[in-house]
Amino acid sequence: MKPFLALAALVPLAAAHFTLDYPATRGFDEDLEPQFCGGFPDVSSTRQPFPLSGSAPILIDSHHPSAQVGILISLDSNPTSFDNFTTTSTGDAIPMLLPFGQITGTGEFCFNVDVGSLGLSNVTNGTVATIQVEFNGGDGLLLQCTDIVLVSDYIVPSNVTCANATATASASDSASSSATATGSMGSATSTPASGANKVGAAVGAVLAVVGAGVLML
Numbered sequence: 001m002k003p004f005l006a007l008a009a010l011v012p013l014a015a016a017h018f019t020l021d022y023p024a025t026r027g028f029d030e031d032l033e034p035q036f037c038g039g040f041p042d043v044s045s046t047r048q049p050f051p052l053s054g055s056a057p058i059l060i061d062s063h064h065p066s067a068q069v070g071i072l073i074s075l076d077s078n079p080t081s082f083d084n085f086t087t088t089s090t091g092d093a094i095p096m097l098l099p100f101g102q103i104t105g106t107g108e109f110c111f112n113v114d115v116g117s118l119g120l121s122n123v124t125n126g127t128v129a130t131i132q133v134e135f136n137g138g139d140g141l142l143l144q145c146t147d148i149v150l151v152s153d154y155i156v157p158s159n160v161t162c163a164n165a166t167a168t169a170s171a172s173d174s175a176s177s178s179a180t181a182t183g184s185m186g187s188a189t190s191t192p193a194s195g196a197n198k199v200g201a202a203v204g205a206v207l208a209v210v211g212a213g214v215l216m217l
């Protein structure tokens, strides 16, 4: 596949990371993604509502063929270290919101989490929190944060869907986007709009093929 090998020479592998799409990330910069909260240490000026209890979705878009994903939550109003995601200010241990697990394939992945199931004390309607997604697709630990406020009986927008993409499904979209892949590395969006995510998945599929090509060299 000579076209892909030519692409591989132009595309830095660092571009193949992941985005946090719901709740919307604080910010995405592929070069800063290995840093605490993906290089965005400041709390967002507006917090997104998130269900206080019951199953709720967290959506990411993976640009790696396979990865380990785990999700943390901090109850600090301004978490500044990983300790804030493992221990409360009063010294209680915070379980992982989602224990580390393996995903396979590029594109969108949805994880159902339940803050209420963690059994944390002093968590009520209006409690603020920050979710940090940890992702390792083989090029080191990558991070993304989102700032939320926990709301009783909050209904997640209906356009947030939990359909997991597979490498095969997203690769079928890649032909139409391959021409733009080299120029659009920085354009991966963090909006939950389904159309934008489809573009991201297609770009991810192209990158996955490119990555495989490099690995086989």
Ligand SMILES: [Cu+2]
Residues within 6 Å of the ligand: 013, 014, 015, 016, 017, 018, 064, 137, 139
């Ligand atoms: Cu990566």
